[in-house]
Amino acid sequence: MTIRHPALAALALAALALSACEGMPAPGGAISALDLPEVAPGQIAEGTMKDVTRTLSSDAFEGRAPGSAGEEKTIAFLTERFKAAGLQPGNKGSWVQEVPLVEITGKDFAPLAITGKGAPLSFQYGKDWVGATYREETETKIDASELVFVGYGINAPEKGWNDYAGLDVKGKTVVILVNDPDWQTAGLEGPFNGKAMTYYGRWTYKYEEAARQGAAAALIVHQTAPAAYGWNVVQSSWSGPQAYAQRGADAEPLTQMNGWVTEAAARAMLKAAGQDLDALTRAAQAKGFKPVPLGMKLSTSFRNDVRSFLSHNVIGILPGTEAPEEYVLHTAHWDHLGRCTPAPDGDDICNGAVDNATGTAALVALAEAHAKAGAPRRSLVFLAVTAEESGLLGATYYAQNPVFPLAQTVGGVNMDAFQIAGPAKDVTVVGLGKSQLDTFLATALKADGRIATPDAKPEAGYYYRSDHFAFAKRGVPMIYMEGGEDLVKGGREAGAKVAADYTENRYHGPKDEFNESWDWSGVMADLQLYYRVGRMMAASTSWPNWNDGDEFRAIRDEACKASEKGC
Template identity: 75%
Template sequence: MITRAFGLGAVLAGALALAGCDGMMPGGDTAAELDIPEVEAGDLSVETMKDITRTLSSDEFDGRMPGTEGEAKTVAVLTERFAAAGLQPGNGDSWVQEVPLVEITSKNQAPLTITNGETDLVYDFGSEWVGVTYREDARTQLANSEMVFVGYGINAPERGWNDYEGVDVKGKTVVILVNDPDYETEGLEGTFNGRAMTFYGRWTYKYEEAARQGAAAALIVHDTEPASYGWNVVESSWTGPQAYPQRGDNAPPMTMVNGWVQKDVAREILAAAGQDLDTLTAAAKTEKFEAVELGMTASTSFENDMRSFTSQNVIGILPGSERPDEYVLHTAHWDHLGRCTAAPDGDDICNGAVDNATGTAALVALAEAHAKAGAPKRSLVFLAVTAEESGLLGAYYYASNPVFPLDQTVGGINMDAFLIAGPAKDVTVVGPGKSQLDAFLEAALVADGRVATPNPNPEAGYYYRSDHFAFAKQGVPMLYLDGGEDLIEGGREAGQAVSADYRENRYHGPKDEFDESWDWSGVMADLQLFYRIGRMMAESTSWPSWNEGDEFRATRDESCASADTGC
């Protein structure tokens, strides 16, 4: 290993390009002062990647649903492979952290019935609407709940925006648009960051805010472009067992029903109320928007089977040689959807080969490579989290109950779905310009002769859709990368075609399966970047921060200010 300081000329130029107007990225150090050691390439095993991906995505694991035999088999594989890689148990003498969850499986779903007292509109569950409850009730019954269109369902006083202003939605059903108001903007400037989705655009936020407002139900209007996935994804994800954190005595409020409706369904409902979806959507994009009482009521019901269970995060650690109480985090989720909506051939196992058996395999492959290279100065933590598909639950649980203090966690990298597309000239950065980790990424890119491309679909809000977000909310700088789309063979057109094919035909469906003919060269090149970035952070003396003005900066500053050790 080479430990001399990395020349930051080209590195800093690239990092500042990613950071945009943030410039010097202040924190413990300015970007020019960051200690970014040069490191040698890691000895990464493609056979490990193949073997673990093949194993975890086999039918034997039944889709790796938390709380099933598939989980037990997955945890057994990971603990065995972490140990064989040279890691130590990450939670004292244990390889796991227990995560208490409750699983709710709805059945006997009634149609969604919308009425104005004279005309009934009836919509079938699954094909036209989906809905679940977060409450632990044996039966859910929404009866004649008045409906209100609340635009994008956002209450953001710091941005001068409140879609709920002047309207009382207590006990009512709110109809909400997906994404946030300026997602159609060409650039990244605007009240809600232009085309780049903010957390206000995520369905998780919209349901949480509806509950805070006292709504009985929240129905999001599905639209493929701003949602960034088709109805098939909604249907497969929302019609089977749903896992949630077990609620304590002082749990936040919950709506009775959270769900989605097809866009054409929403259009028909609004037309019956004398309104036009396109007109209301245009109005909702302005800060002068006022919620609209629809003069319609919504009714539905379903029964719920419940079980409480404990799922598991799997944790391994390679202790640091000099500063073992400073930690660099690697995360990936091991879970998937279990059984889901069947494909035409009857296959109903969502195997989750790409999403995320590949990322889980990457944890093991990285652990092997770092152990072979010898322990770096800081400790490396490898965290395979549960219940990502249910809402980042395992990551949120760890971030709220950290085994290793977050103010002693330097930063981290998250791996979620290595798309099999062949080698690329670039790597896609999800959420560029957010933190000083961009400089570490740029150093790794320079070493490997590649370039960074900002996320081509910022409106999809991918930075808020994987496990790193749970840590970012707690102030820990996290880097999230996707594979590049500028393929060596075929360029961007070929890369975009691969991404579109996966998203439309395999993502969250039964055909996300392992293929022996896959070309792993692009995956291994991306994995080499993760190795270098993790190794650089672990050998560095710097504590990278969020950029000035970033939404997570204040949380990190507060955490560091109160820490006796670490950042």
């Protein structure tokens, strides 16, 4: 689970200040235009949830690291359980999709050397900057690349916004601000949704756009508030081995290097160029900003160890009765961290019981329930993806190489780390207000007598940090929920304590282990929501879309126009 990372505890505490959301945002189209079939509760087996979670998180699976013996056991176990649940193999007669991965480990980093207007500057790797290459090359060398400040690095034609306007940055190094131009807005109104981060604010987008513009390198200026995490997180995440999905022949372009610089280093760099970071930031927040050449050049180099290996997504399908070539997707990641930093007692297996044996177990339990209810109108796809913890790699590979065409994929739900805290009055919806799937969820919530609570920290961009995002960025409407924090016993204060305790004591550590005394009642209630939303989509004749103005709406509309069989 990468969505919460170190910020989960802060989010949980912030949730204390929120009152429950009494209604859902208006969808992009009229509710009356959507076909919302009535769905009976699913027969979801709590025993299945316990058995699958217990097995996958046992020491025998060694933390389920991709490419390990633990993966082999996981794939065999999930194949067996999908088959027993009543599914069919989802990939042309096979239960798996091979996912070729590449692990690149940078070493021997030279300083970041800046020459030009001011006195020569030298920044130390790790302390002042971090960087990596996505290219499968044994050596990376940036030699006297011109530096250009490109504001927030956004090119959004639908918003009339282009931070690269009027300047060719081919072969140059672009310096970029993190988040969106309007991230400091108090509300959710603004060209980029105010304080709610859009994909344009994510560092992944900024590197992708820099590559499309032909830049040799891209450096993001780290600032804790707009990034939503400290430099220590960047430093640890970008050091050591970095895993990527292997690229195909027609893959998008890449820079030679992507990286981050500390705010202090950026200020020193810009001062030497006769510029001021605060003044440039204010200019970049206004529409019509033009990139600023800095009159300086950057050089650095490092070597890379490159290792290739195969991992696997597991795919099962329950074919539809009337529209079998229209698909509803259910996703969860089966992987975790393998062996990790030992606990004080010497335990070095990161078992990943909550994160994400619970979500993987939910795929099996929901598959069983749908099969018992009988195949619906559309096909139901159950996809257990690999390497989420390495950066959504399994989901990204599937989305780039879909077994079932994305234009024929109606929408989907993603499940990542169920909260083991007992029943809640609400459910937390990450990305509430983005698509018409909110209306499907509203119907399910009404049937179960619950309400939706929006993400307490939309400026952190959590919607873009779990497997559903790999599909959303390619136009497929996806919904992602987390356990509610307004607990039936203890309210929001109790819910915040549960979330904080998990983050501080078990998240991404050896003590995220199965506990026989867990109260599964809240999990089972959340599973009913997932069941109803998935079943409604599969029984419906509607094609839910992104709401008007959402950054993924144009992508979906274009895909629908080009499709003969889908939306």
